[in-house]
Amino acid sequence: MGSVGIIGTGFIGRAWSVCFARAGHRVSLWDPVPGSAQAARDFIAHMLPDLDRFGLLNGSAPEDVLDRIDLSASLADAVSDAEHVQENAPERLDLKIDLFAQLDALAPKTAVIASSTSALLPSAFTADLPGRQRCIVAHPVNPPHLIPLVEIVPAPWTDGDTIARTEALMRHIGQSPVHVRREIDGFVLNRLQAAVLDEAFRLVADGYASAADVDACMRDGLALRWSFMGPFETIDLNAPDGIRDYVARYQAMYRGMTETMRDSADWSGPVLDTIEAERRRHLPQEDLRKRQIWRDRQLMALAAHRRRASGL
């Protein structure tokens, strides 16, 4: 199994390392900040036992997963025998342009060079590279070791082999790759999130519901079916004769709603005071970190549940 170079070892880089290492790949970490890669490896060592308890290490022991993760002395070392490079630098265009030039020069000609960016289009930082055909975006959801979705976004010049190999690798390590066929801001996932957030802010801004009640509508309502089917399969099963039947029955009703969604609320306007005050009543600022740990344990339990339920 090929080696993977992880460039940038913040939260995303660390989670990616777990994804690749638990699937049996050797992983080389590199970060320009001294000590950062070591801190990342320590962090991973700390989280592996918890993942093991939830059965999320593909049958490997935590120490074996950790053994597959090495620190590299330089960027060149990290990618020297890589089959796949996963870049996780801050979302700054100048930085990505510079980094991709180095990666394209240093990585074996056969390696795929993938960026974790959620905010930048691949054509914006790969246009001038000799190896631009092997550059691609593989955008994960935070944290990828608990959330399998990865958006595979080619630039116009990314070749089909690079797309196919990236998708195959992602599938091999147990992620769920989707193919975004053309570049678009937000790709697919964050566009769906944008649509929901925009309506959510509008509903609270206009006084129809509390933020907690909007959250409940999603958590205890919509997201249950969506968490194992998605929106199209949900409506395909929600009318006797499938999706065409559903659209015939309900399109007019939905159009009445979407026509009133043209104007966005200013998310940072007075509605933010309302929502923030409500959130801080439910969760004081000093408890945010504790709640993030709770979130990650919920994601672990849910991932374990999904593995069991996939056989139903």
Added chain:
Amino acid sequence: MGSVGIIGTGFIGRAWSVCFARAGHRVSLWDPVPGSAQAARDFIAHMLPDLDRFGLLNGSAPEDVLDRIDLSASLADAVSDAEHVQENAPERLDLKIDLFAQLDALAPKTAVIASSTSALLPSAFTADLPGRQRCIVAHPVNPPHLIPLVEIVPAPWTDGDTIARTEALMRHIGQSPVHVRREIDGFVLNRLQAAVLDEAFRLVADGYASAADVDACMRDGLALRWSFMGPFETIDLNAPDGIRDYVARYQAMYRGMTETMRDSADWSGPVLDTIEAERRRHLPQEDLRKRQIWRDRQLMALAAHRRRASGL
């Protein structure tokens, strides 16, 4: 514990019956179509063992839950000693106006009269009733015995006591009530669904992704966190200093996306051919019913998981 009259015994009425009966309430079924209430009770008898296996009967035996569900000979009988009436008639305004007039005349003055409607505003069918202050919408998600969310939607004249009692009853039987403070088409839940579906159809219509990949973005990505947090809590935990920090970092990025969401695709246009063909390749028309059974078993397993995970 007070009795509940279930008026209309299609899928929603049946599921409501299970919700109330497993929580210990006596339930009286009535449907204008001869034999329908009996068919509903038989259907419920058939589904209870499965719910029992997943631990979803609140500790009652299936036969005890069934024993609490009676057939009524008339509308008057079904509501004669009701504390709560839950109406589940077809979504036709003339029909609801007629039915609510009867229910207001027949039910004890102390009963709350609730409609399951998703499409009609409560003010449209309760305005002229002497007891209009005790009429309300309690909109479930299908099926309510597996999806806890209930939208409580008062008309302008619904009194506070009716709102409070309906919310308390829903909480008591283990549902998750949210308060929609003012009438709006689609309430909250279907407006969030509308926002997602509209962007989903647009993305497929414009060739950015397949329907299956849009579904995967939700199923294996967004909906995981949303299924135990909702969208606001998700972003509150997705920036170091909470939701205000998140909005400061990302509002501009999201605004760029929502500005390109002003025009809807025609859901019943060519994109429907594309999506339907894709869905029917994954799931032939004749397998729709089988897949609905799979969906309900997935919902049962997820409901059981959520009860376990709530202690994490």
